Structure formats: structure tokens, C-alpha cells
Amino acid sequence: MTILQNRYDFVLFFDVTNGNPNGDPDAGNLPRMDPETNQGLVSDVALKRKIRNYVEASHGGDAGHRIYMSERAVLNDRHQEAWQQTGAEPTKKNDYSHLPRDEAEARKLTDWMCANFFDIRTFGAVMTTGVNCGQVRGPVQITFARSEEPVLPLEISITRSSVTNEKDRDKERTMGRKHIVPYGLYRAHGFINAKLAEKTGFSEADLETLWTALRDMLDLDRSAARGEMSVRRLIAFRHDSALGNAQAHKLFERVSVHRRSGDELIPVGDPRTHNLPPARAFGDYEITLDQENLPGGIEIIEPF
Secondary structure: OOEOOOOEEEEEEEEEEEEOOOEEHHHOOEEOEOOOOOEEEEOHHHHHHHHHHHHHHHHOOOOOOEOOOOOOOOHHHHHHHHHHHHOOOOOOOOOOOOOOOOHHHHHHHHHHHHHHEHHHHHHEEEEOOOOOOEEEEOOEEEOOEEEEEEOOOEEEEEEEOOOOOHHHOOOOOEEEEEEEEEEEEEEEEEEEOHHHHHHHOOEHHHHHHHHHHHHHOOOOOOOOOOOEEEEEEEEEEEEOOOOOOOOHHHHHOOEEEEEEEOOEEEEOOOHHHHHOOOOOOHHHEEEEEOOOOOOOOEEEEOOO
8 A cells, every 4th residue: 555645634514404413421412512602513533433433334344444443342352462463472471561672573563453443544542551552643633623603502392202111101201302503514624644644554545535434424424313414525735745835724724614695705703794694504605715826835635
């Protein structure tokens, strides 16, 4: 496989309609929000979980595409497998809590984990939980997603027509609650570090798998709780070097979101948007990309 040679920075847009994109278990599973701005939040962990689930479903049987952080996985069992497959010997008999003193032997363990588990090769992992396989900083990092405008979650009352036990057959039906965001357009930023890709073995083929996962992950993640969620756009800035040719934040500033008001486009956050009706569809927004006077060595690609 060809190891990734170029740095990438990317912007991902997705939206939700009548759903809870990422509930907060410490707040009764309410949609996550920034309390100061009322903008909705989706954690980086939630986004990585969707990527992992997609790769496991689409490539789970393929060599090198196992998922380390899968549901109910016993991590130490996977670490022990690495010791067995590489033939590494612990410094003290049956003491797997420390890496071998020989650096090459220790590296074999980490390299085996990277080669076999897509999410380690991509996101990195701390593999020091009792059975030690070292730790890896992954080349791909994703930020929290934040809604472009404030959202107002709704609490919807629901009822259940069935009962759990025979003794409850004649009781009144159980009441419950669902929390939804009527509509929100969310934006997340991502970074792909080619220098770290050299260490984990993240390849050009892995990059294509990542793009496909970002495109289709929400279609695989349908549930009653999440309503209708859709990935709307992915804009990537490809650098012609491993270290990069421009600062990421300056590239991200080229991607703007505007509210539509008739034939007029109003930047999100402009006071004029305060008098507009709440956004209820992707068509209420326009994503714009400034491609003028790009820094040297930067290419804009949209993988889908």
C-alpha cells in the first residue's frame, strides 16, 4: 500500500431534521448544546463511532480493516493476540504489562496492531490496559461539530400501548419523552497528518475508505432517535507536501455559510438573520467556497 504523502484539512457539513444527533447522558439525553450560544454540538467521539461502524460493516472481513473499538470488544484479548502473532517475548515471564525492552520487539507489537485495525491506523489508540501494546497518535483527527445557528430542542411526549407485565394490563399507558432538534446544519473540521500516517501506515487506500465512510456513515446509522440525518458536503484542502503549505484555520475561513432570504444571501451570524424564520431545511442555507488566490501548493477537492 502507498503510504499517504500529503496533508489534508477538511470541512464536513451534515444536518438533522426532527432528531437528536448526539444526546448528552448527563442531561437526560437532551441534544448536546453550547449553553452560551445555544448552538448544537456533536462530539468527535460520536462521529468517529459512525465511521468505525461503517468501516466494520463494509470492510469487516477484509485484511487490515478490523475495528479495535467495536461494541463489547475485550481490548486486552486483542493485545494478547498481537503478542502471540508477533512472537514477542515479555522481559519478565508472563508479564505483559510492560513492552519488551528491545525497541524493535516493542515496535513489532504496535505495528501489528496498526496493520490489522483500521481505527488504530486512522485515529490512534492507547493500548496500555494491562496487556501492553504501546500507544499510537493517529493521523486523522476530527473536531466537535457545531450547528451554524442556534437550535431550540423540543421535548415531545409519547405513549406506549403495551405493558411489561400481566399485572399492569389494565393500567394507564406509560408516558415517555423524546428530545428532537427540528432542524440544524452542523459543521465539523478534520485534519490528516501525513507525518503521523508514516508511523501508523495510513495509506492512500485508507483515505479513500475514510472519504466513503464520511459520505455514507449516516445512511447506515438510521434510528428512531436520530430522525433524518444527512451528510451534505465535504470540502478538502490537499497540500502538496507532508508538512502542509498553509495554516488550516486560514483555509477553513474560505468556507462560509449564508442564510437564504429570497434572492439575497446573508452571512450566518449577521443581525439581519434574526428576523428570518427559523431554518427548517438545507435549502435555507448556501455553502460558499472562496477559491480565489489560493496559497501555493493547495488544491481543493470534493471527494463526493
